[in-house]
Amino acid sequence: EAQVTQNPRYLITVTGKKLTVTCSQNMNHEYMSWYRQDPGLGLRQIYYSMNVEVTDKGDVPEGYKVSRKEKRNFPLILESPSPNQTSLYFCASRGAATNEKLFFGSGTQLSVL
């Protein structure tokens, strides 16, 4: 089954404790992206990647890192989480062709205390 898998589904942590949210897709998609969803703000793009070893900042990259060492994986890293990073995070992927649709993971609800 074609899917984007995020883990964990829920995460509660404390300020300053490094964490990683994993994202994996099994569709051989070139493009992967991370979004955060906050009430009244919709989905805002954090980082995206056009292919292996190619990443770029989205609209709200501060406080986040990503890596794309393999095509299928695109982890989101918070080196020193802060309470303003409490949010619902979504990973998404799609192929490079013009008519490819965006597939989403089921989301990760992060709370930073």
Added chain:
Amino acid sequence: GEDVEQSLFLSVREGDSSVINCTYTDSSSTYLYWYKQEPGAGLQLLTYIFSNMDMKQDQRLTVLLNKKDKHLSLRIADTQTGDSAIYFCASDSGGYQKVTFGTGTKLQVIP
């Protein structure tokens, strides 16, 4: 940068039609999407329209696109309580271009 705008809230009675509106700024948009997010769930692609189309109908859903005004709407006929969700409009230029989302419209269906 690109911008997609939606109203935040819509309330309708069960059985009535719902119309959710969206405006976007990216003139190179190839696809325009409607995603549905039910409480506690991820985003589900509901429907989409290619930019060279004016209308697309899929069962109870009708999507209208006015490319000149950069206005997109989603009409849900015979709205049911199961349609209560947040609906996101998104603009997509295809390929490696960014998909820009609106703020989402929370649809409340009153029994």
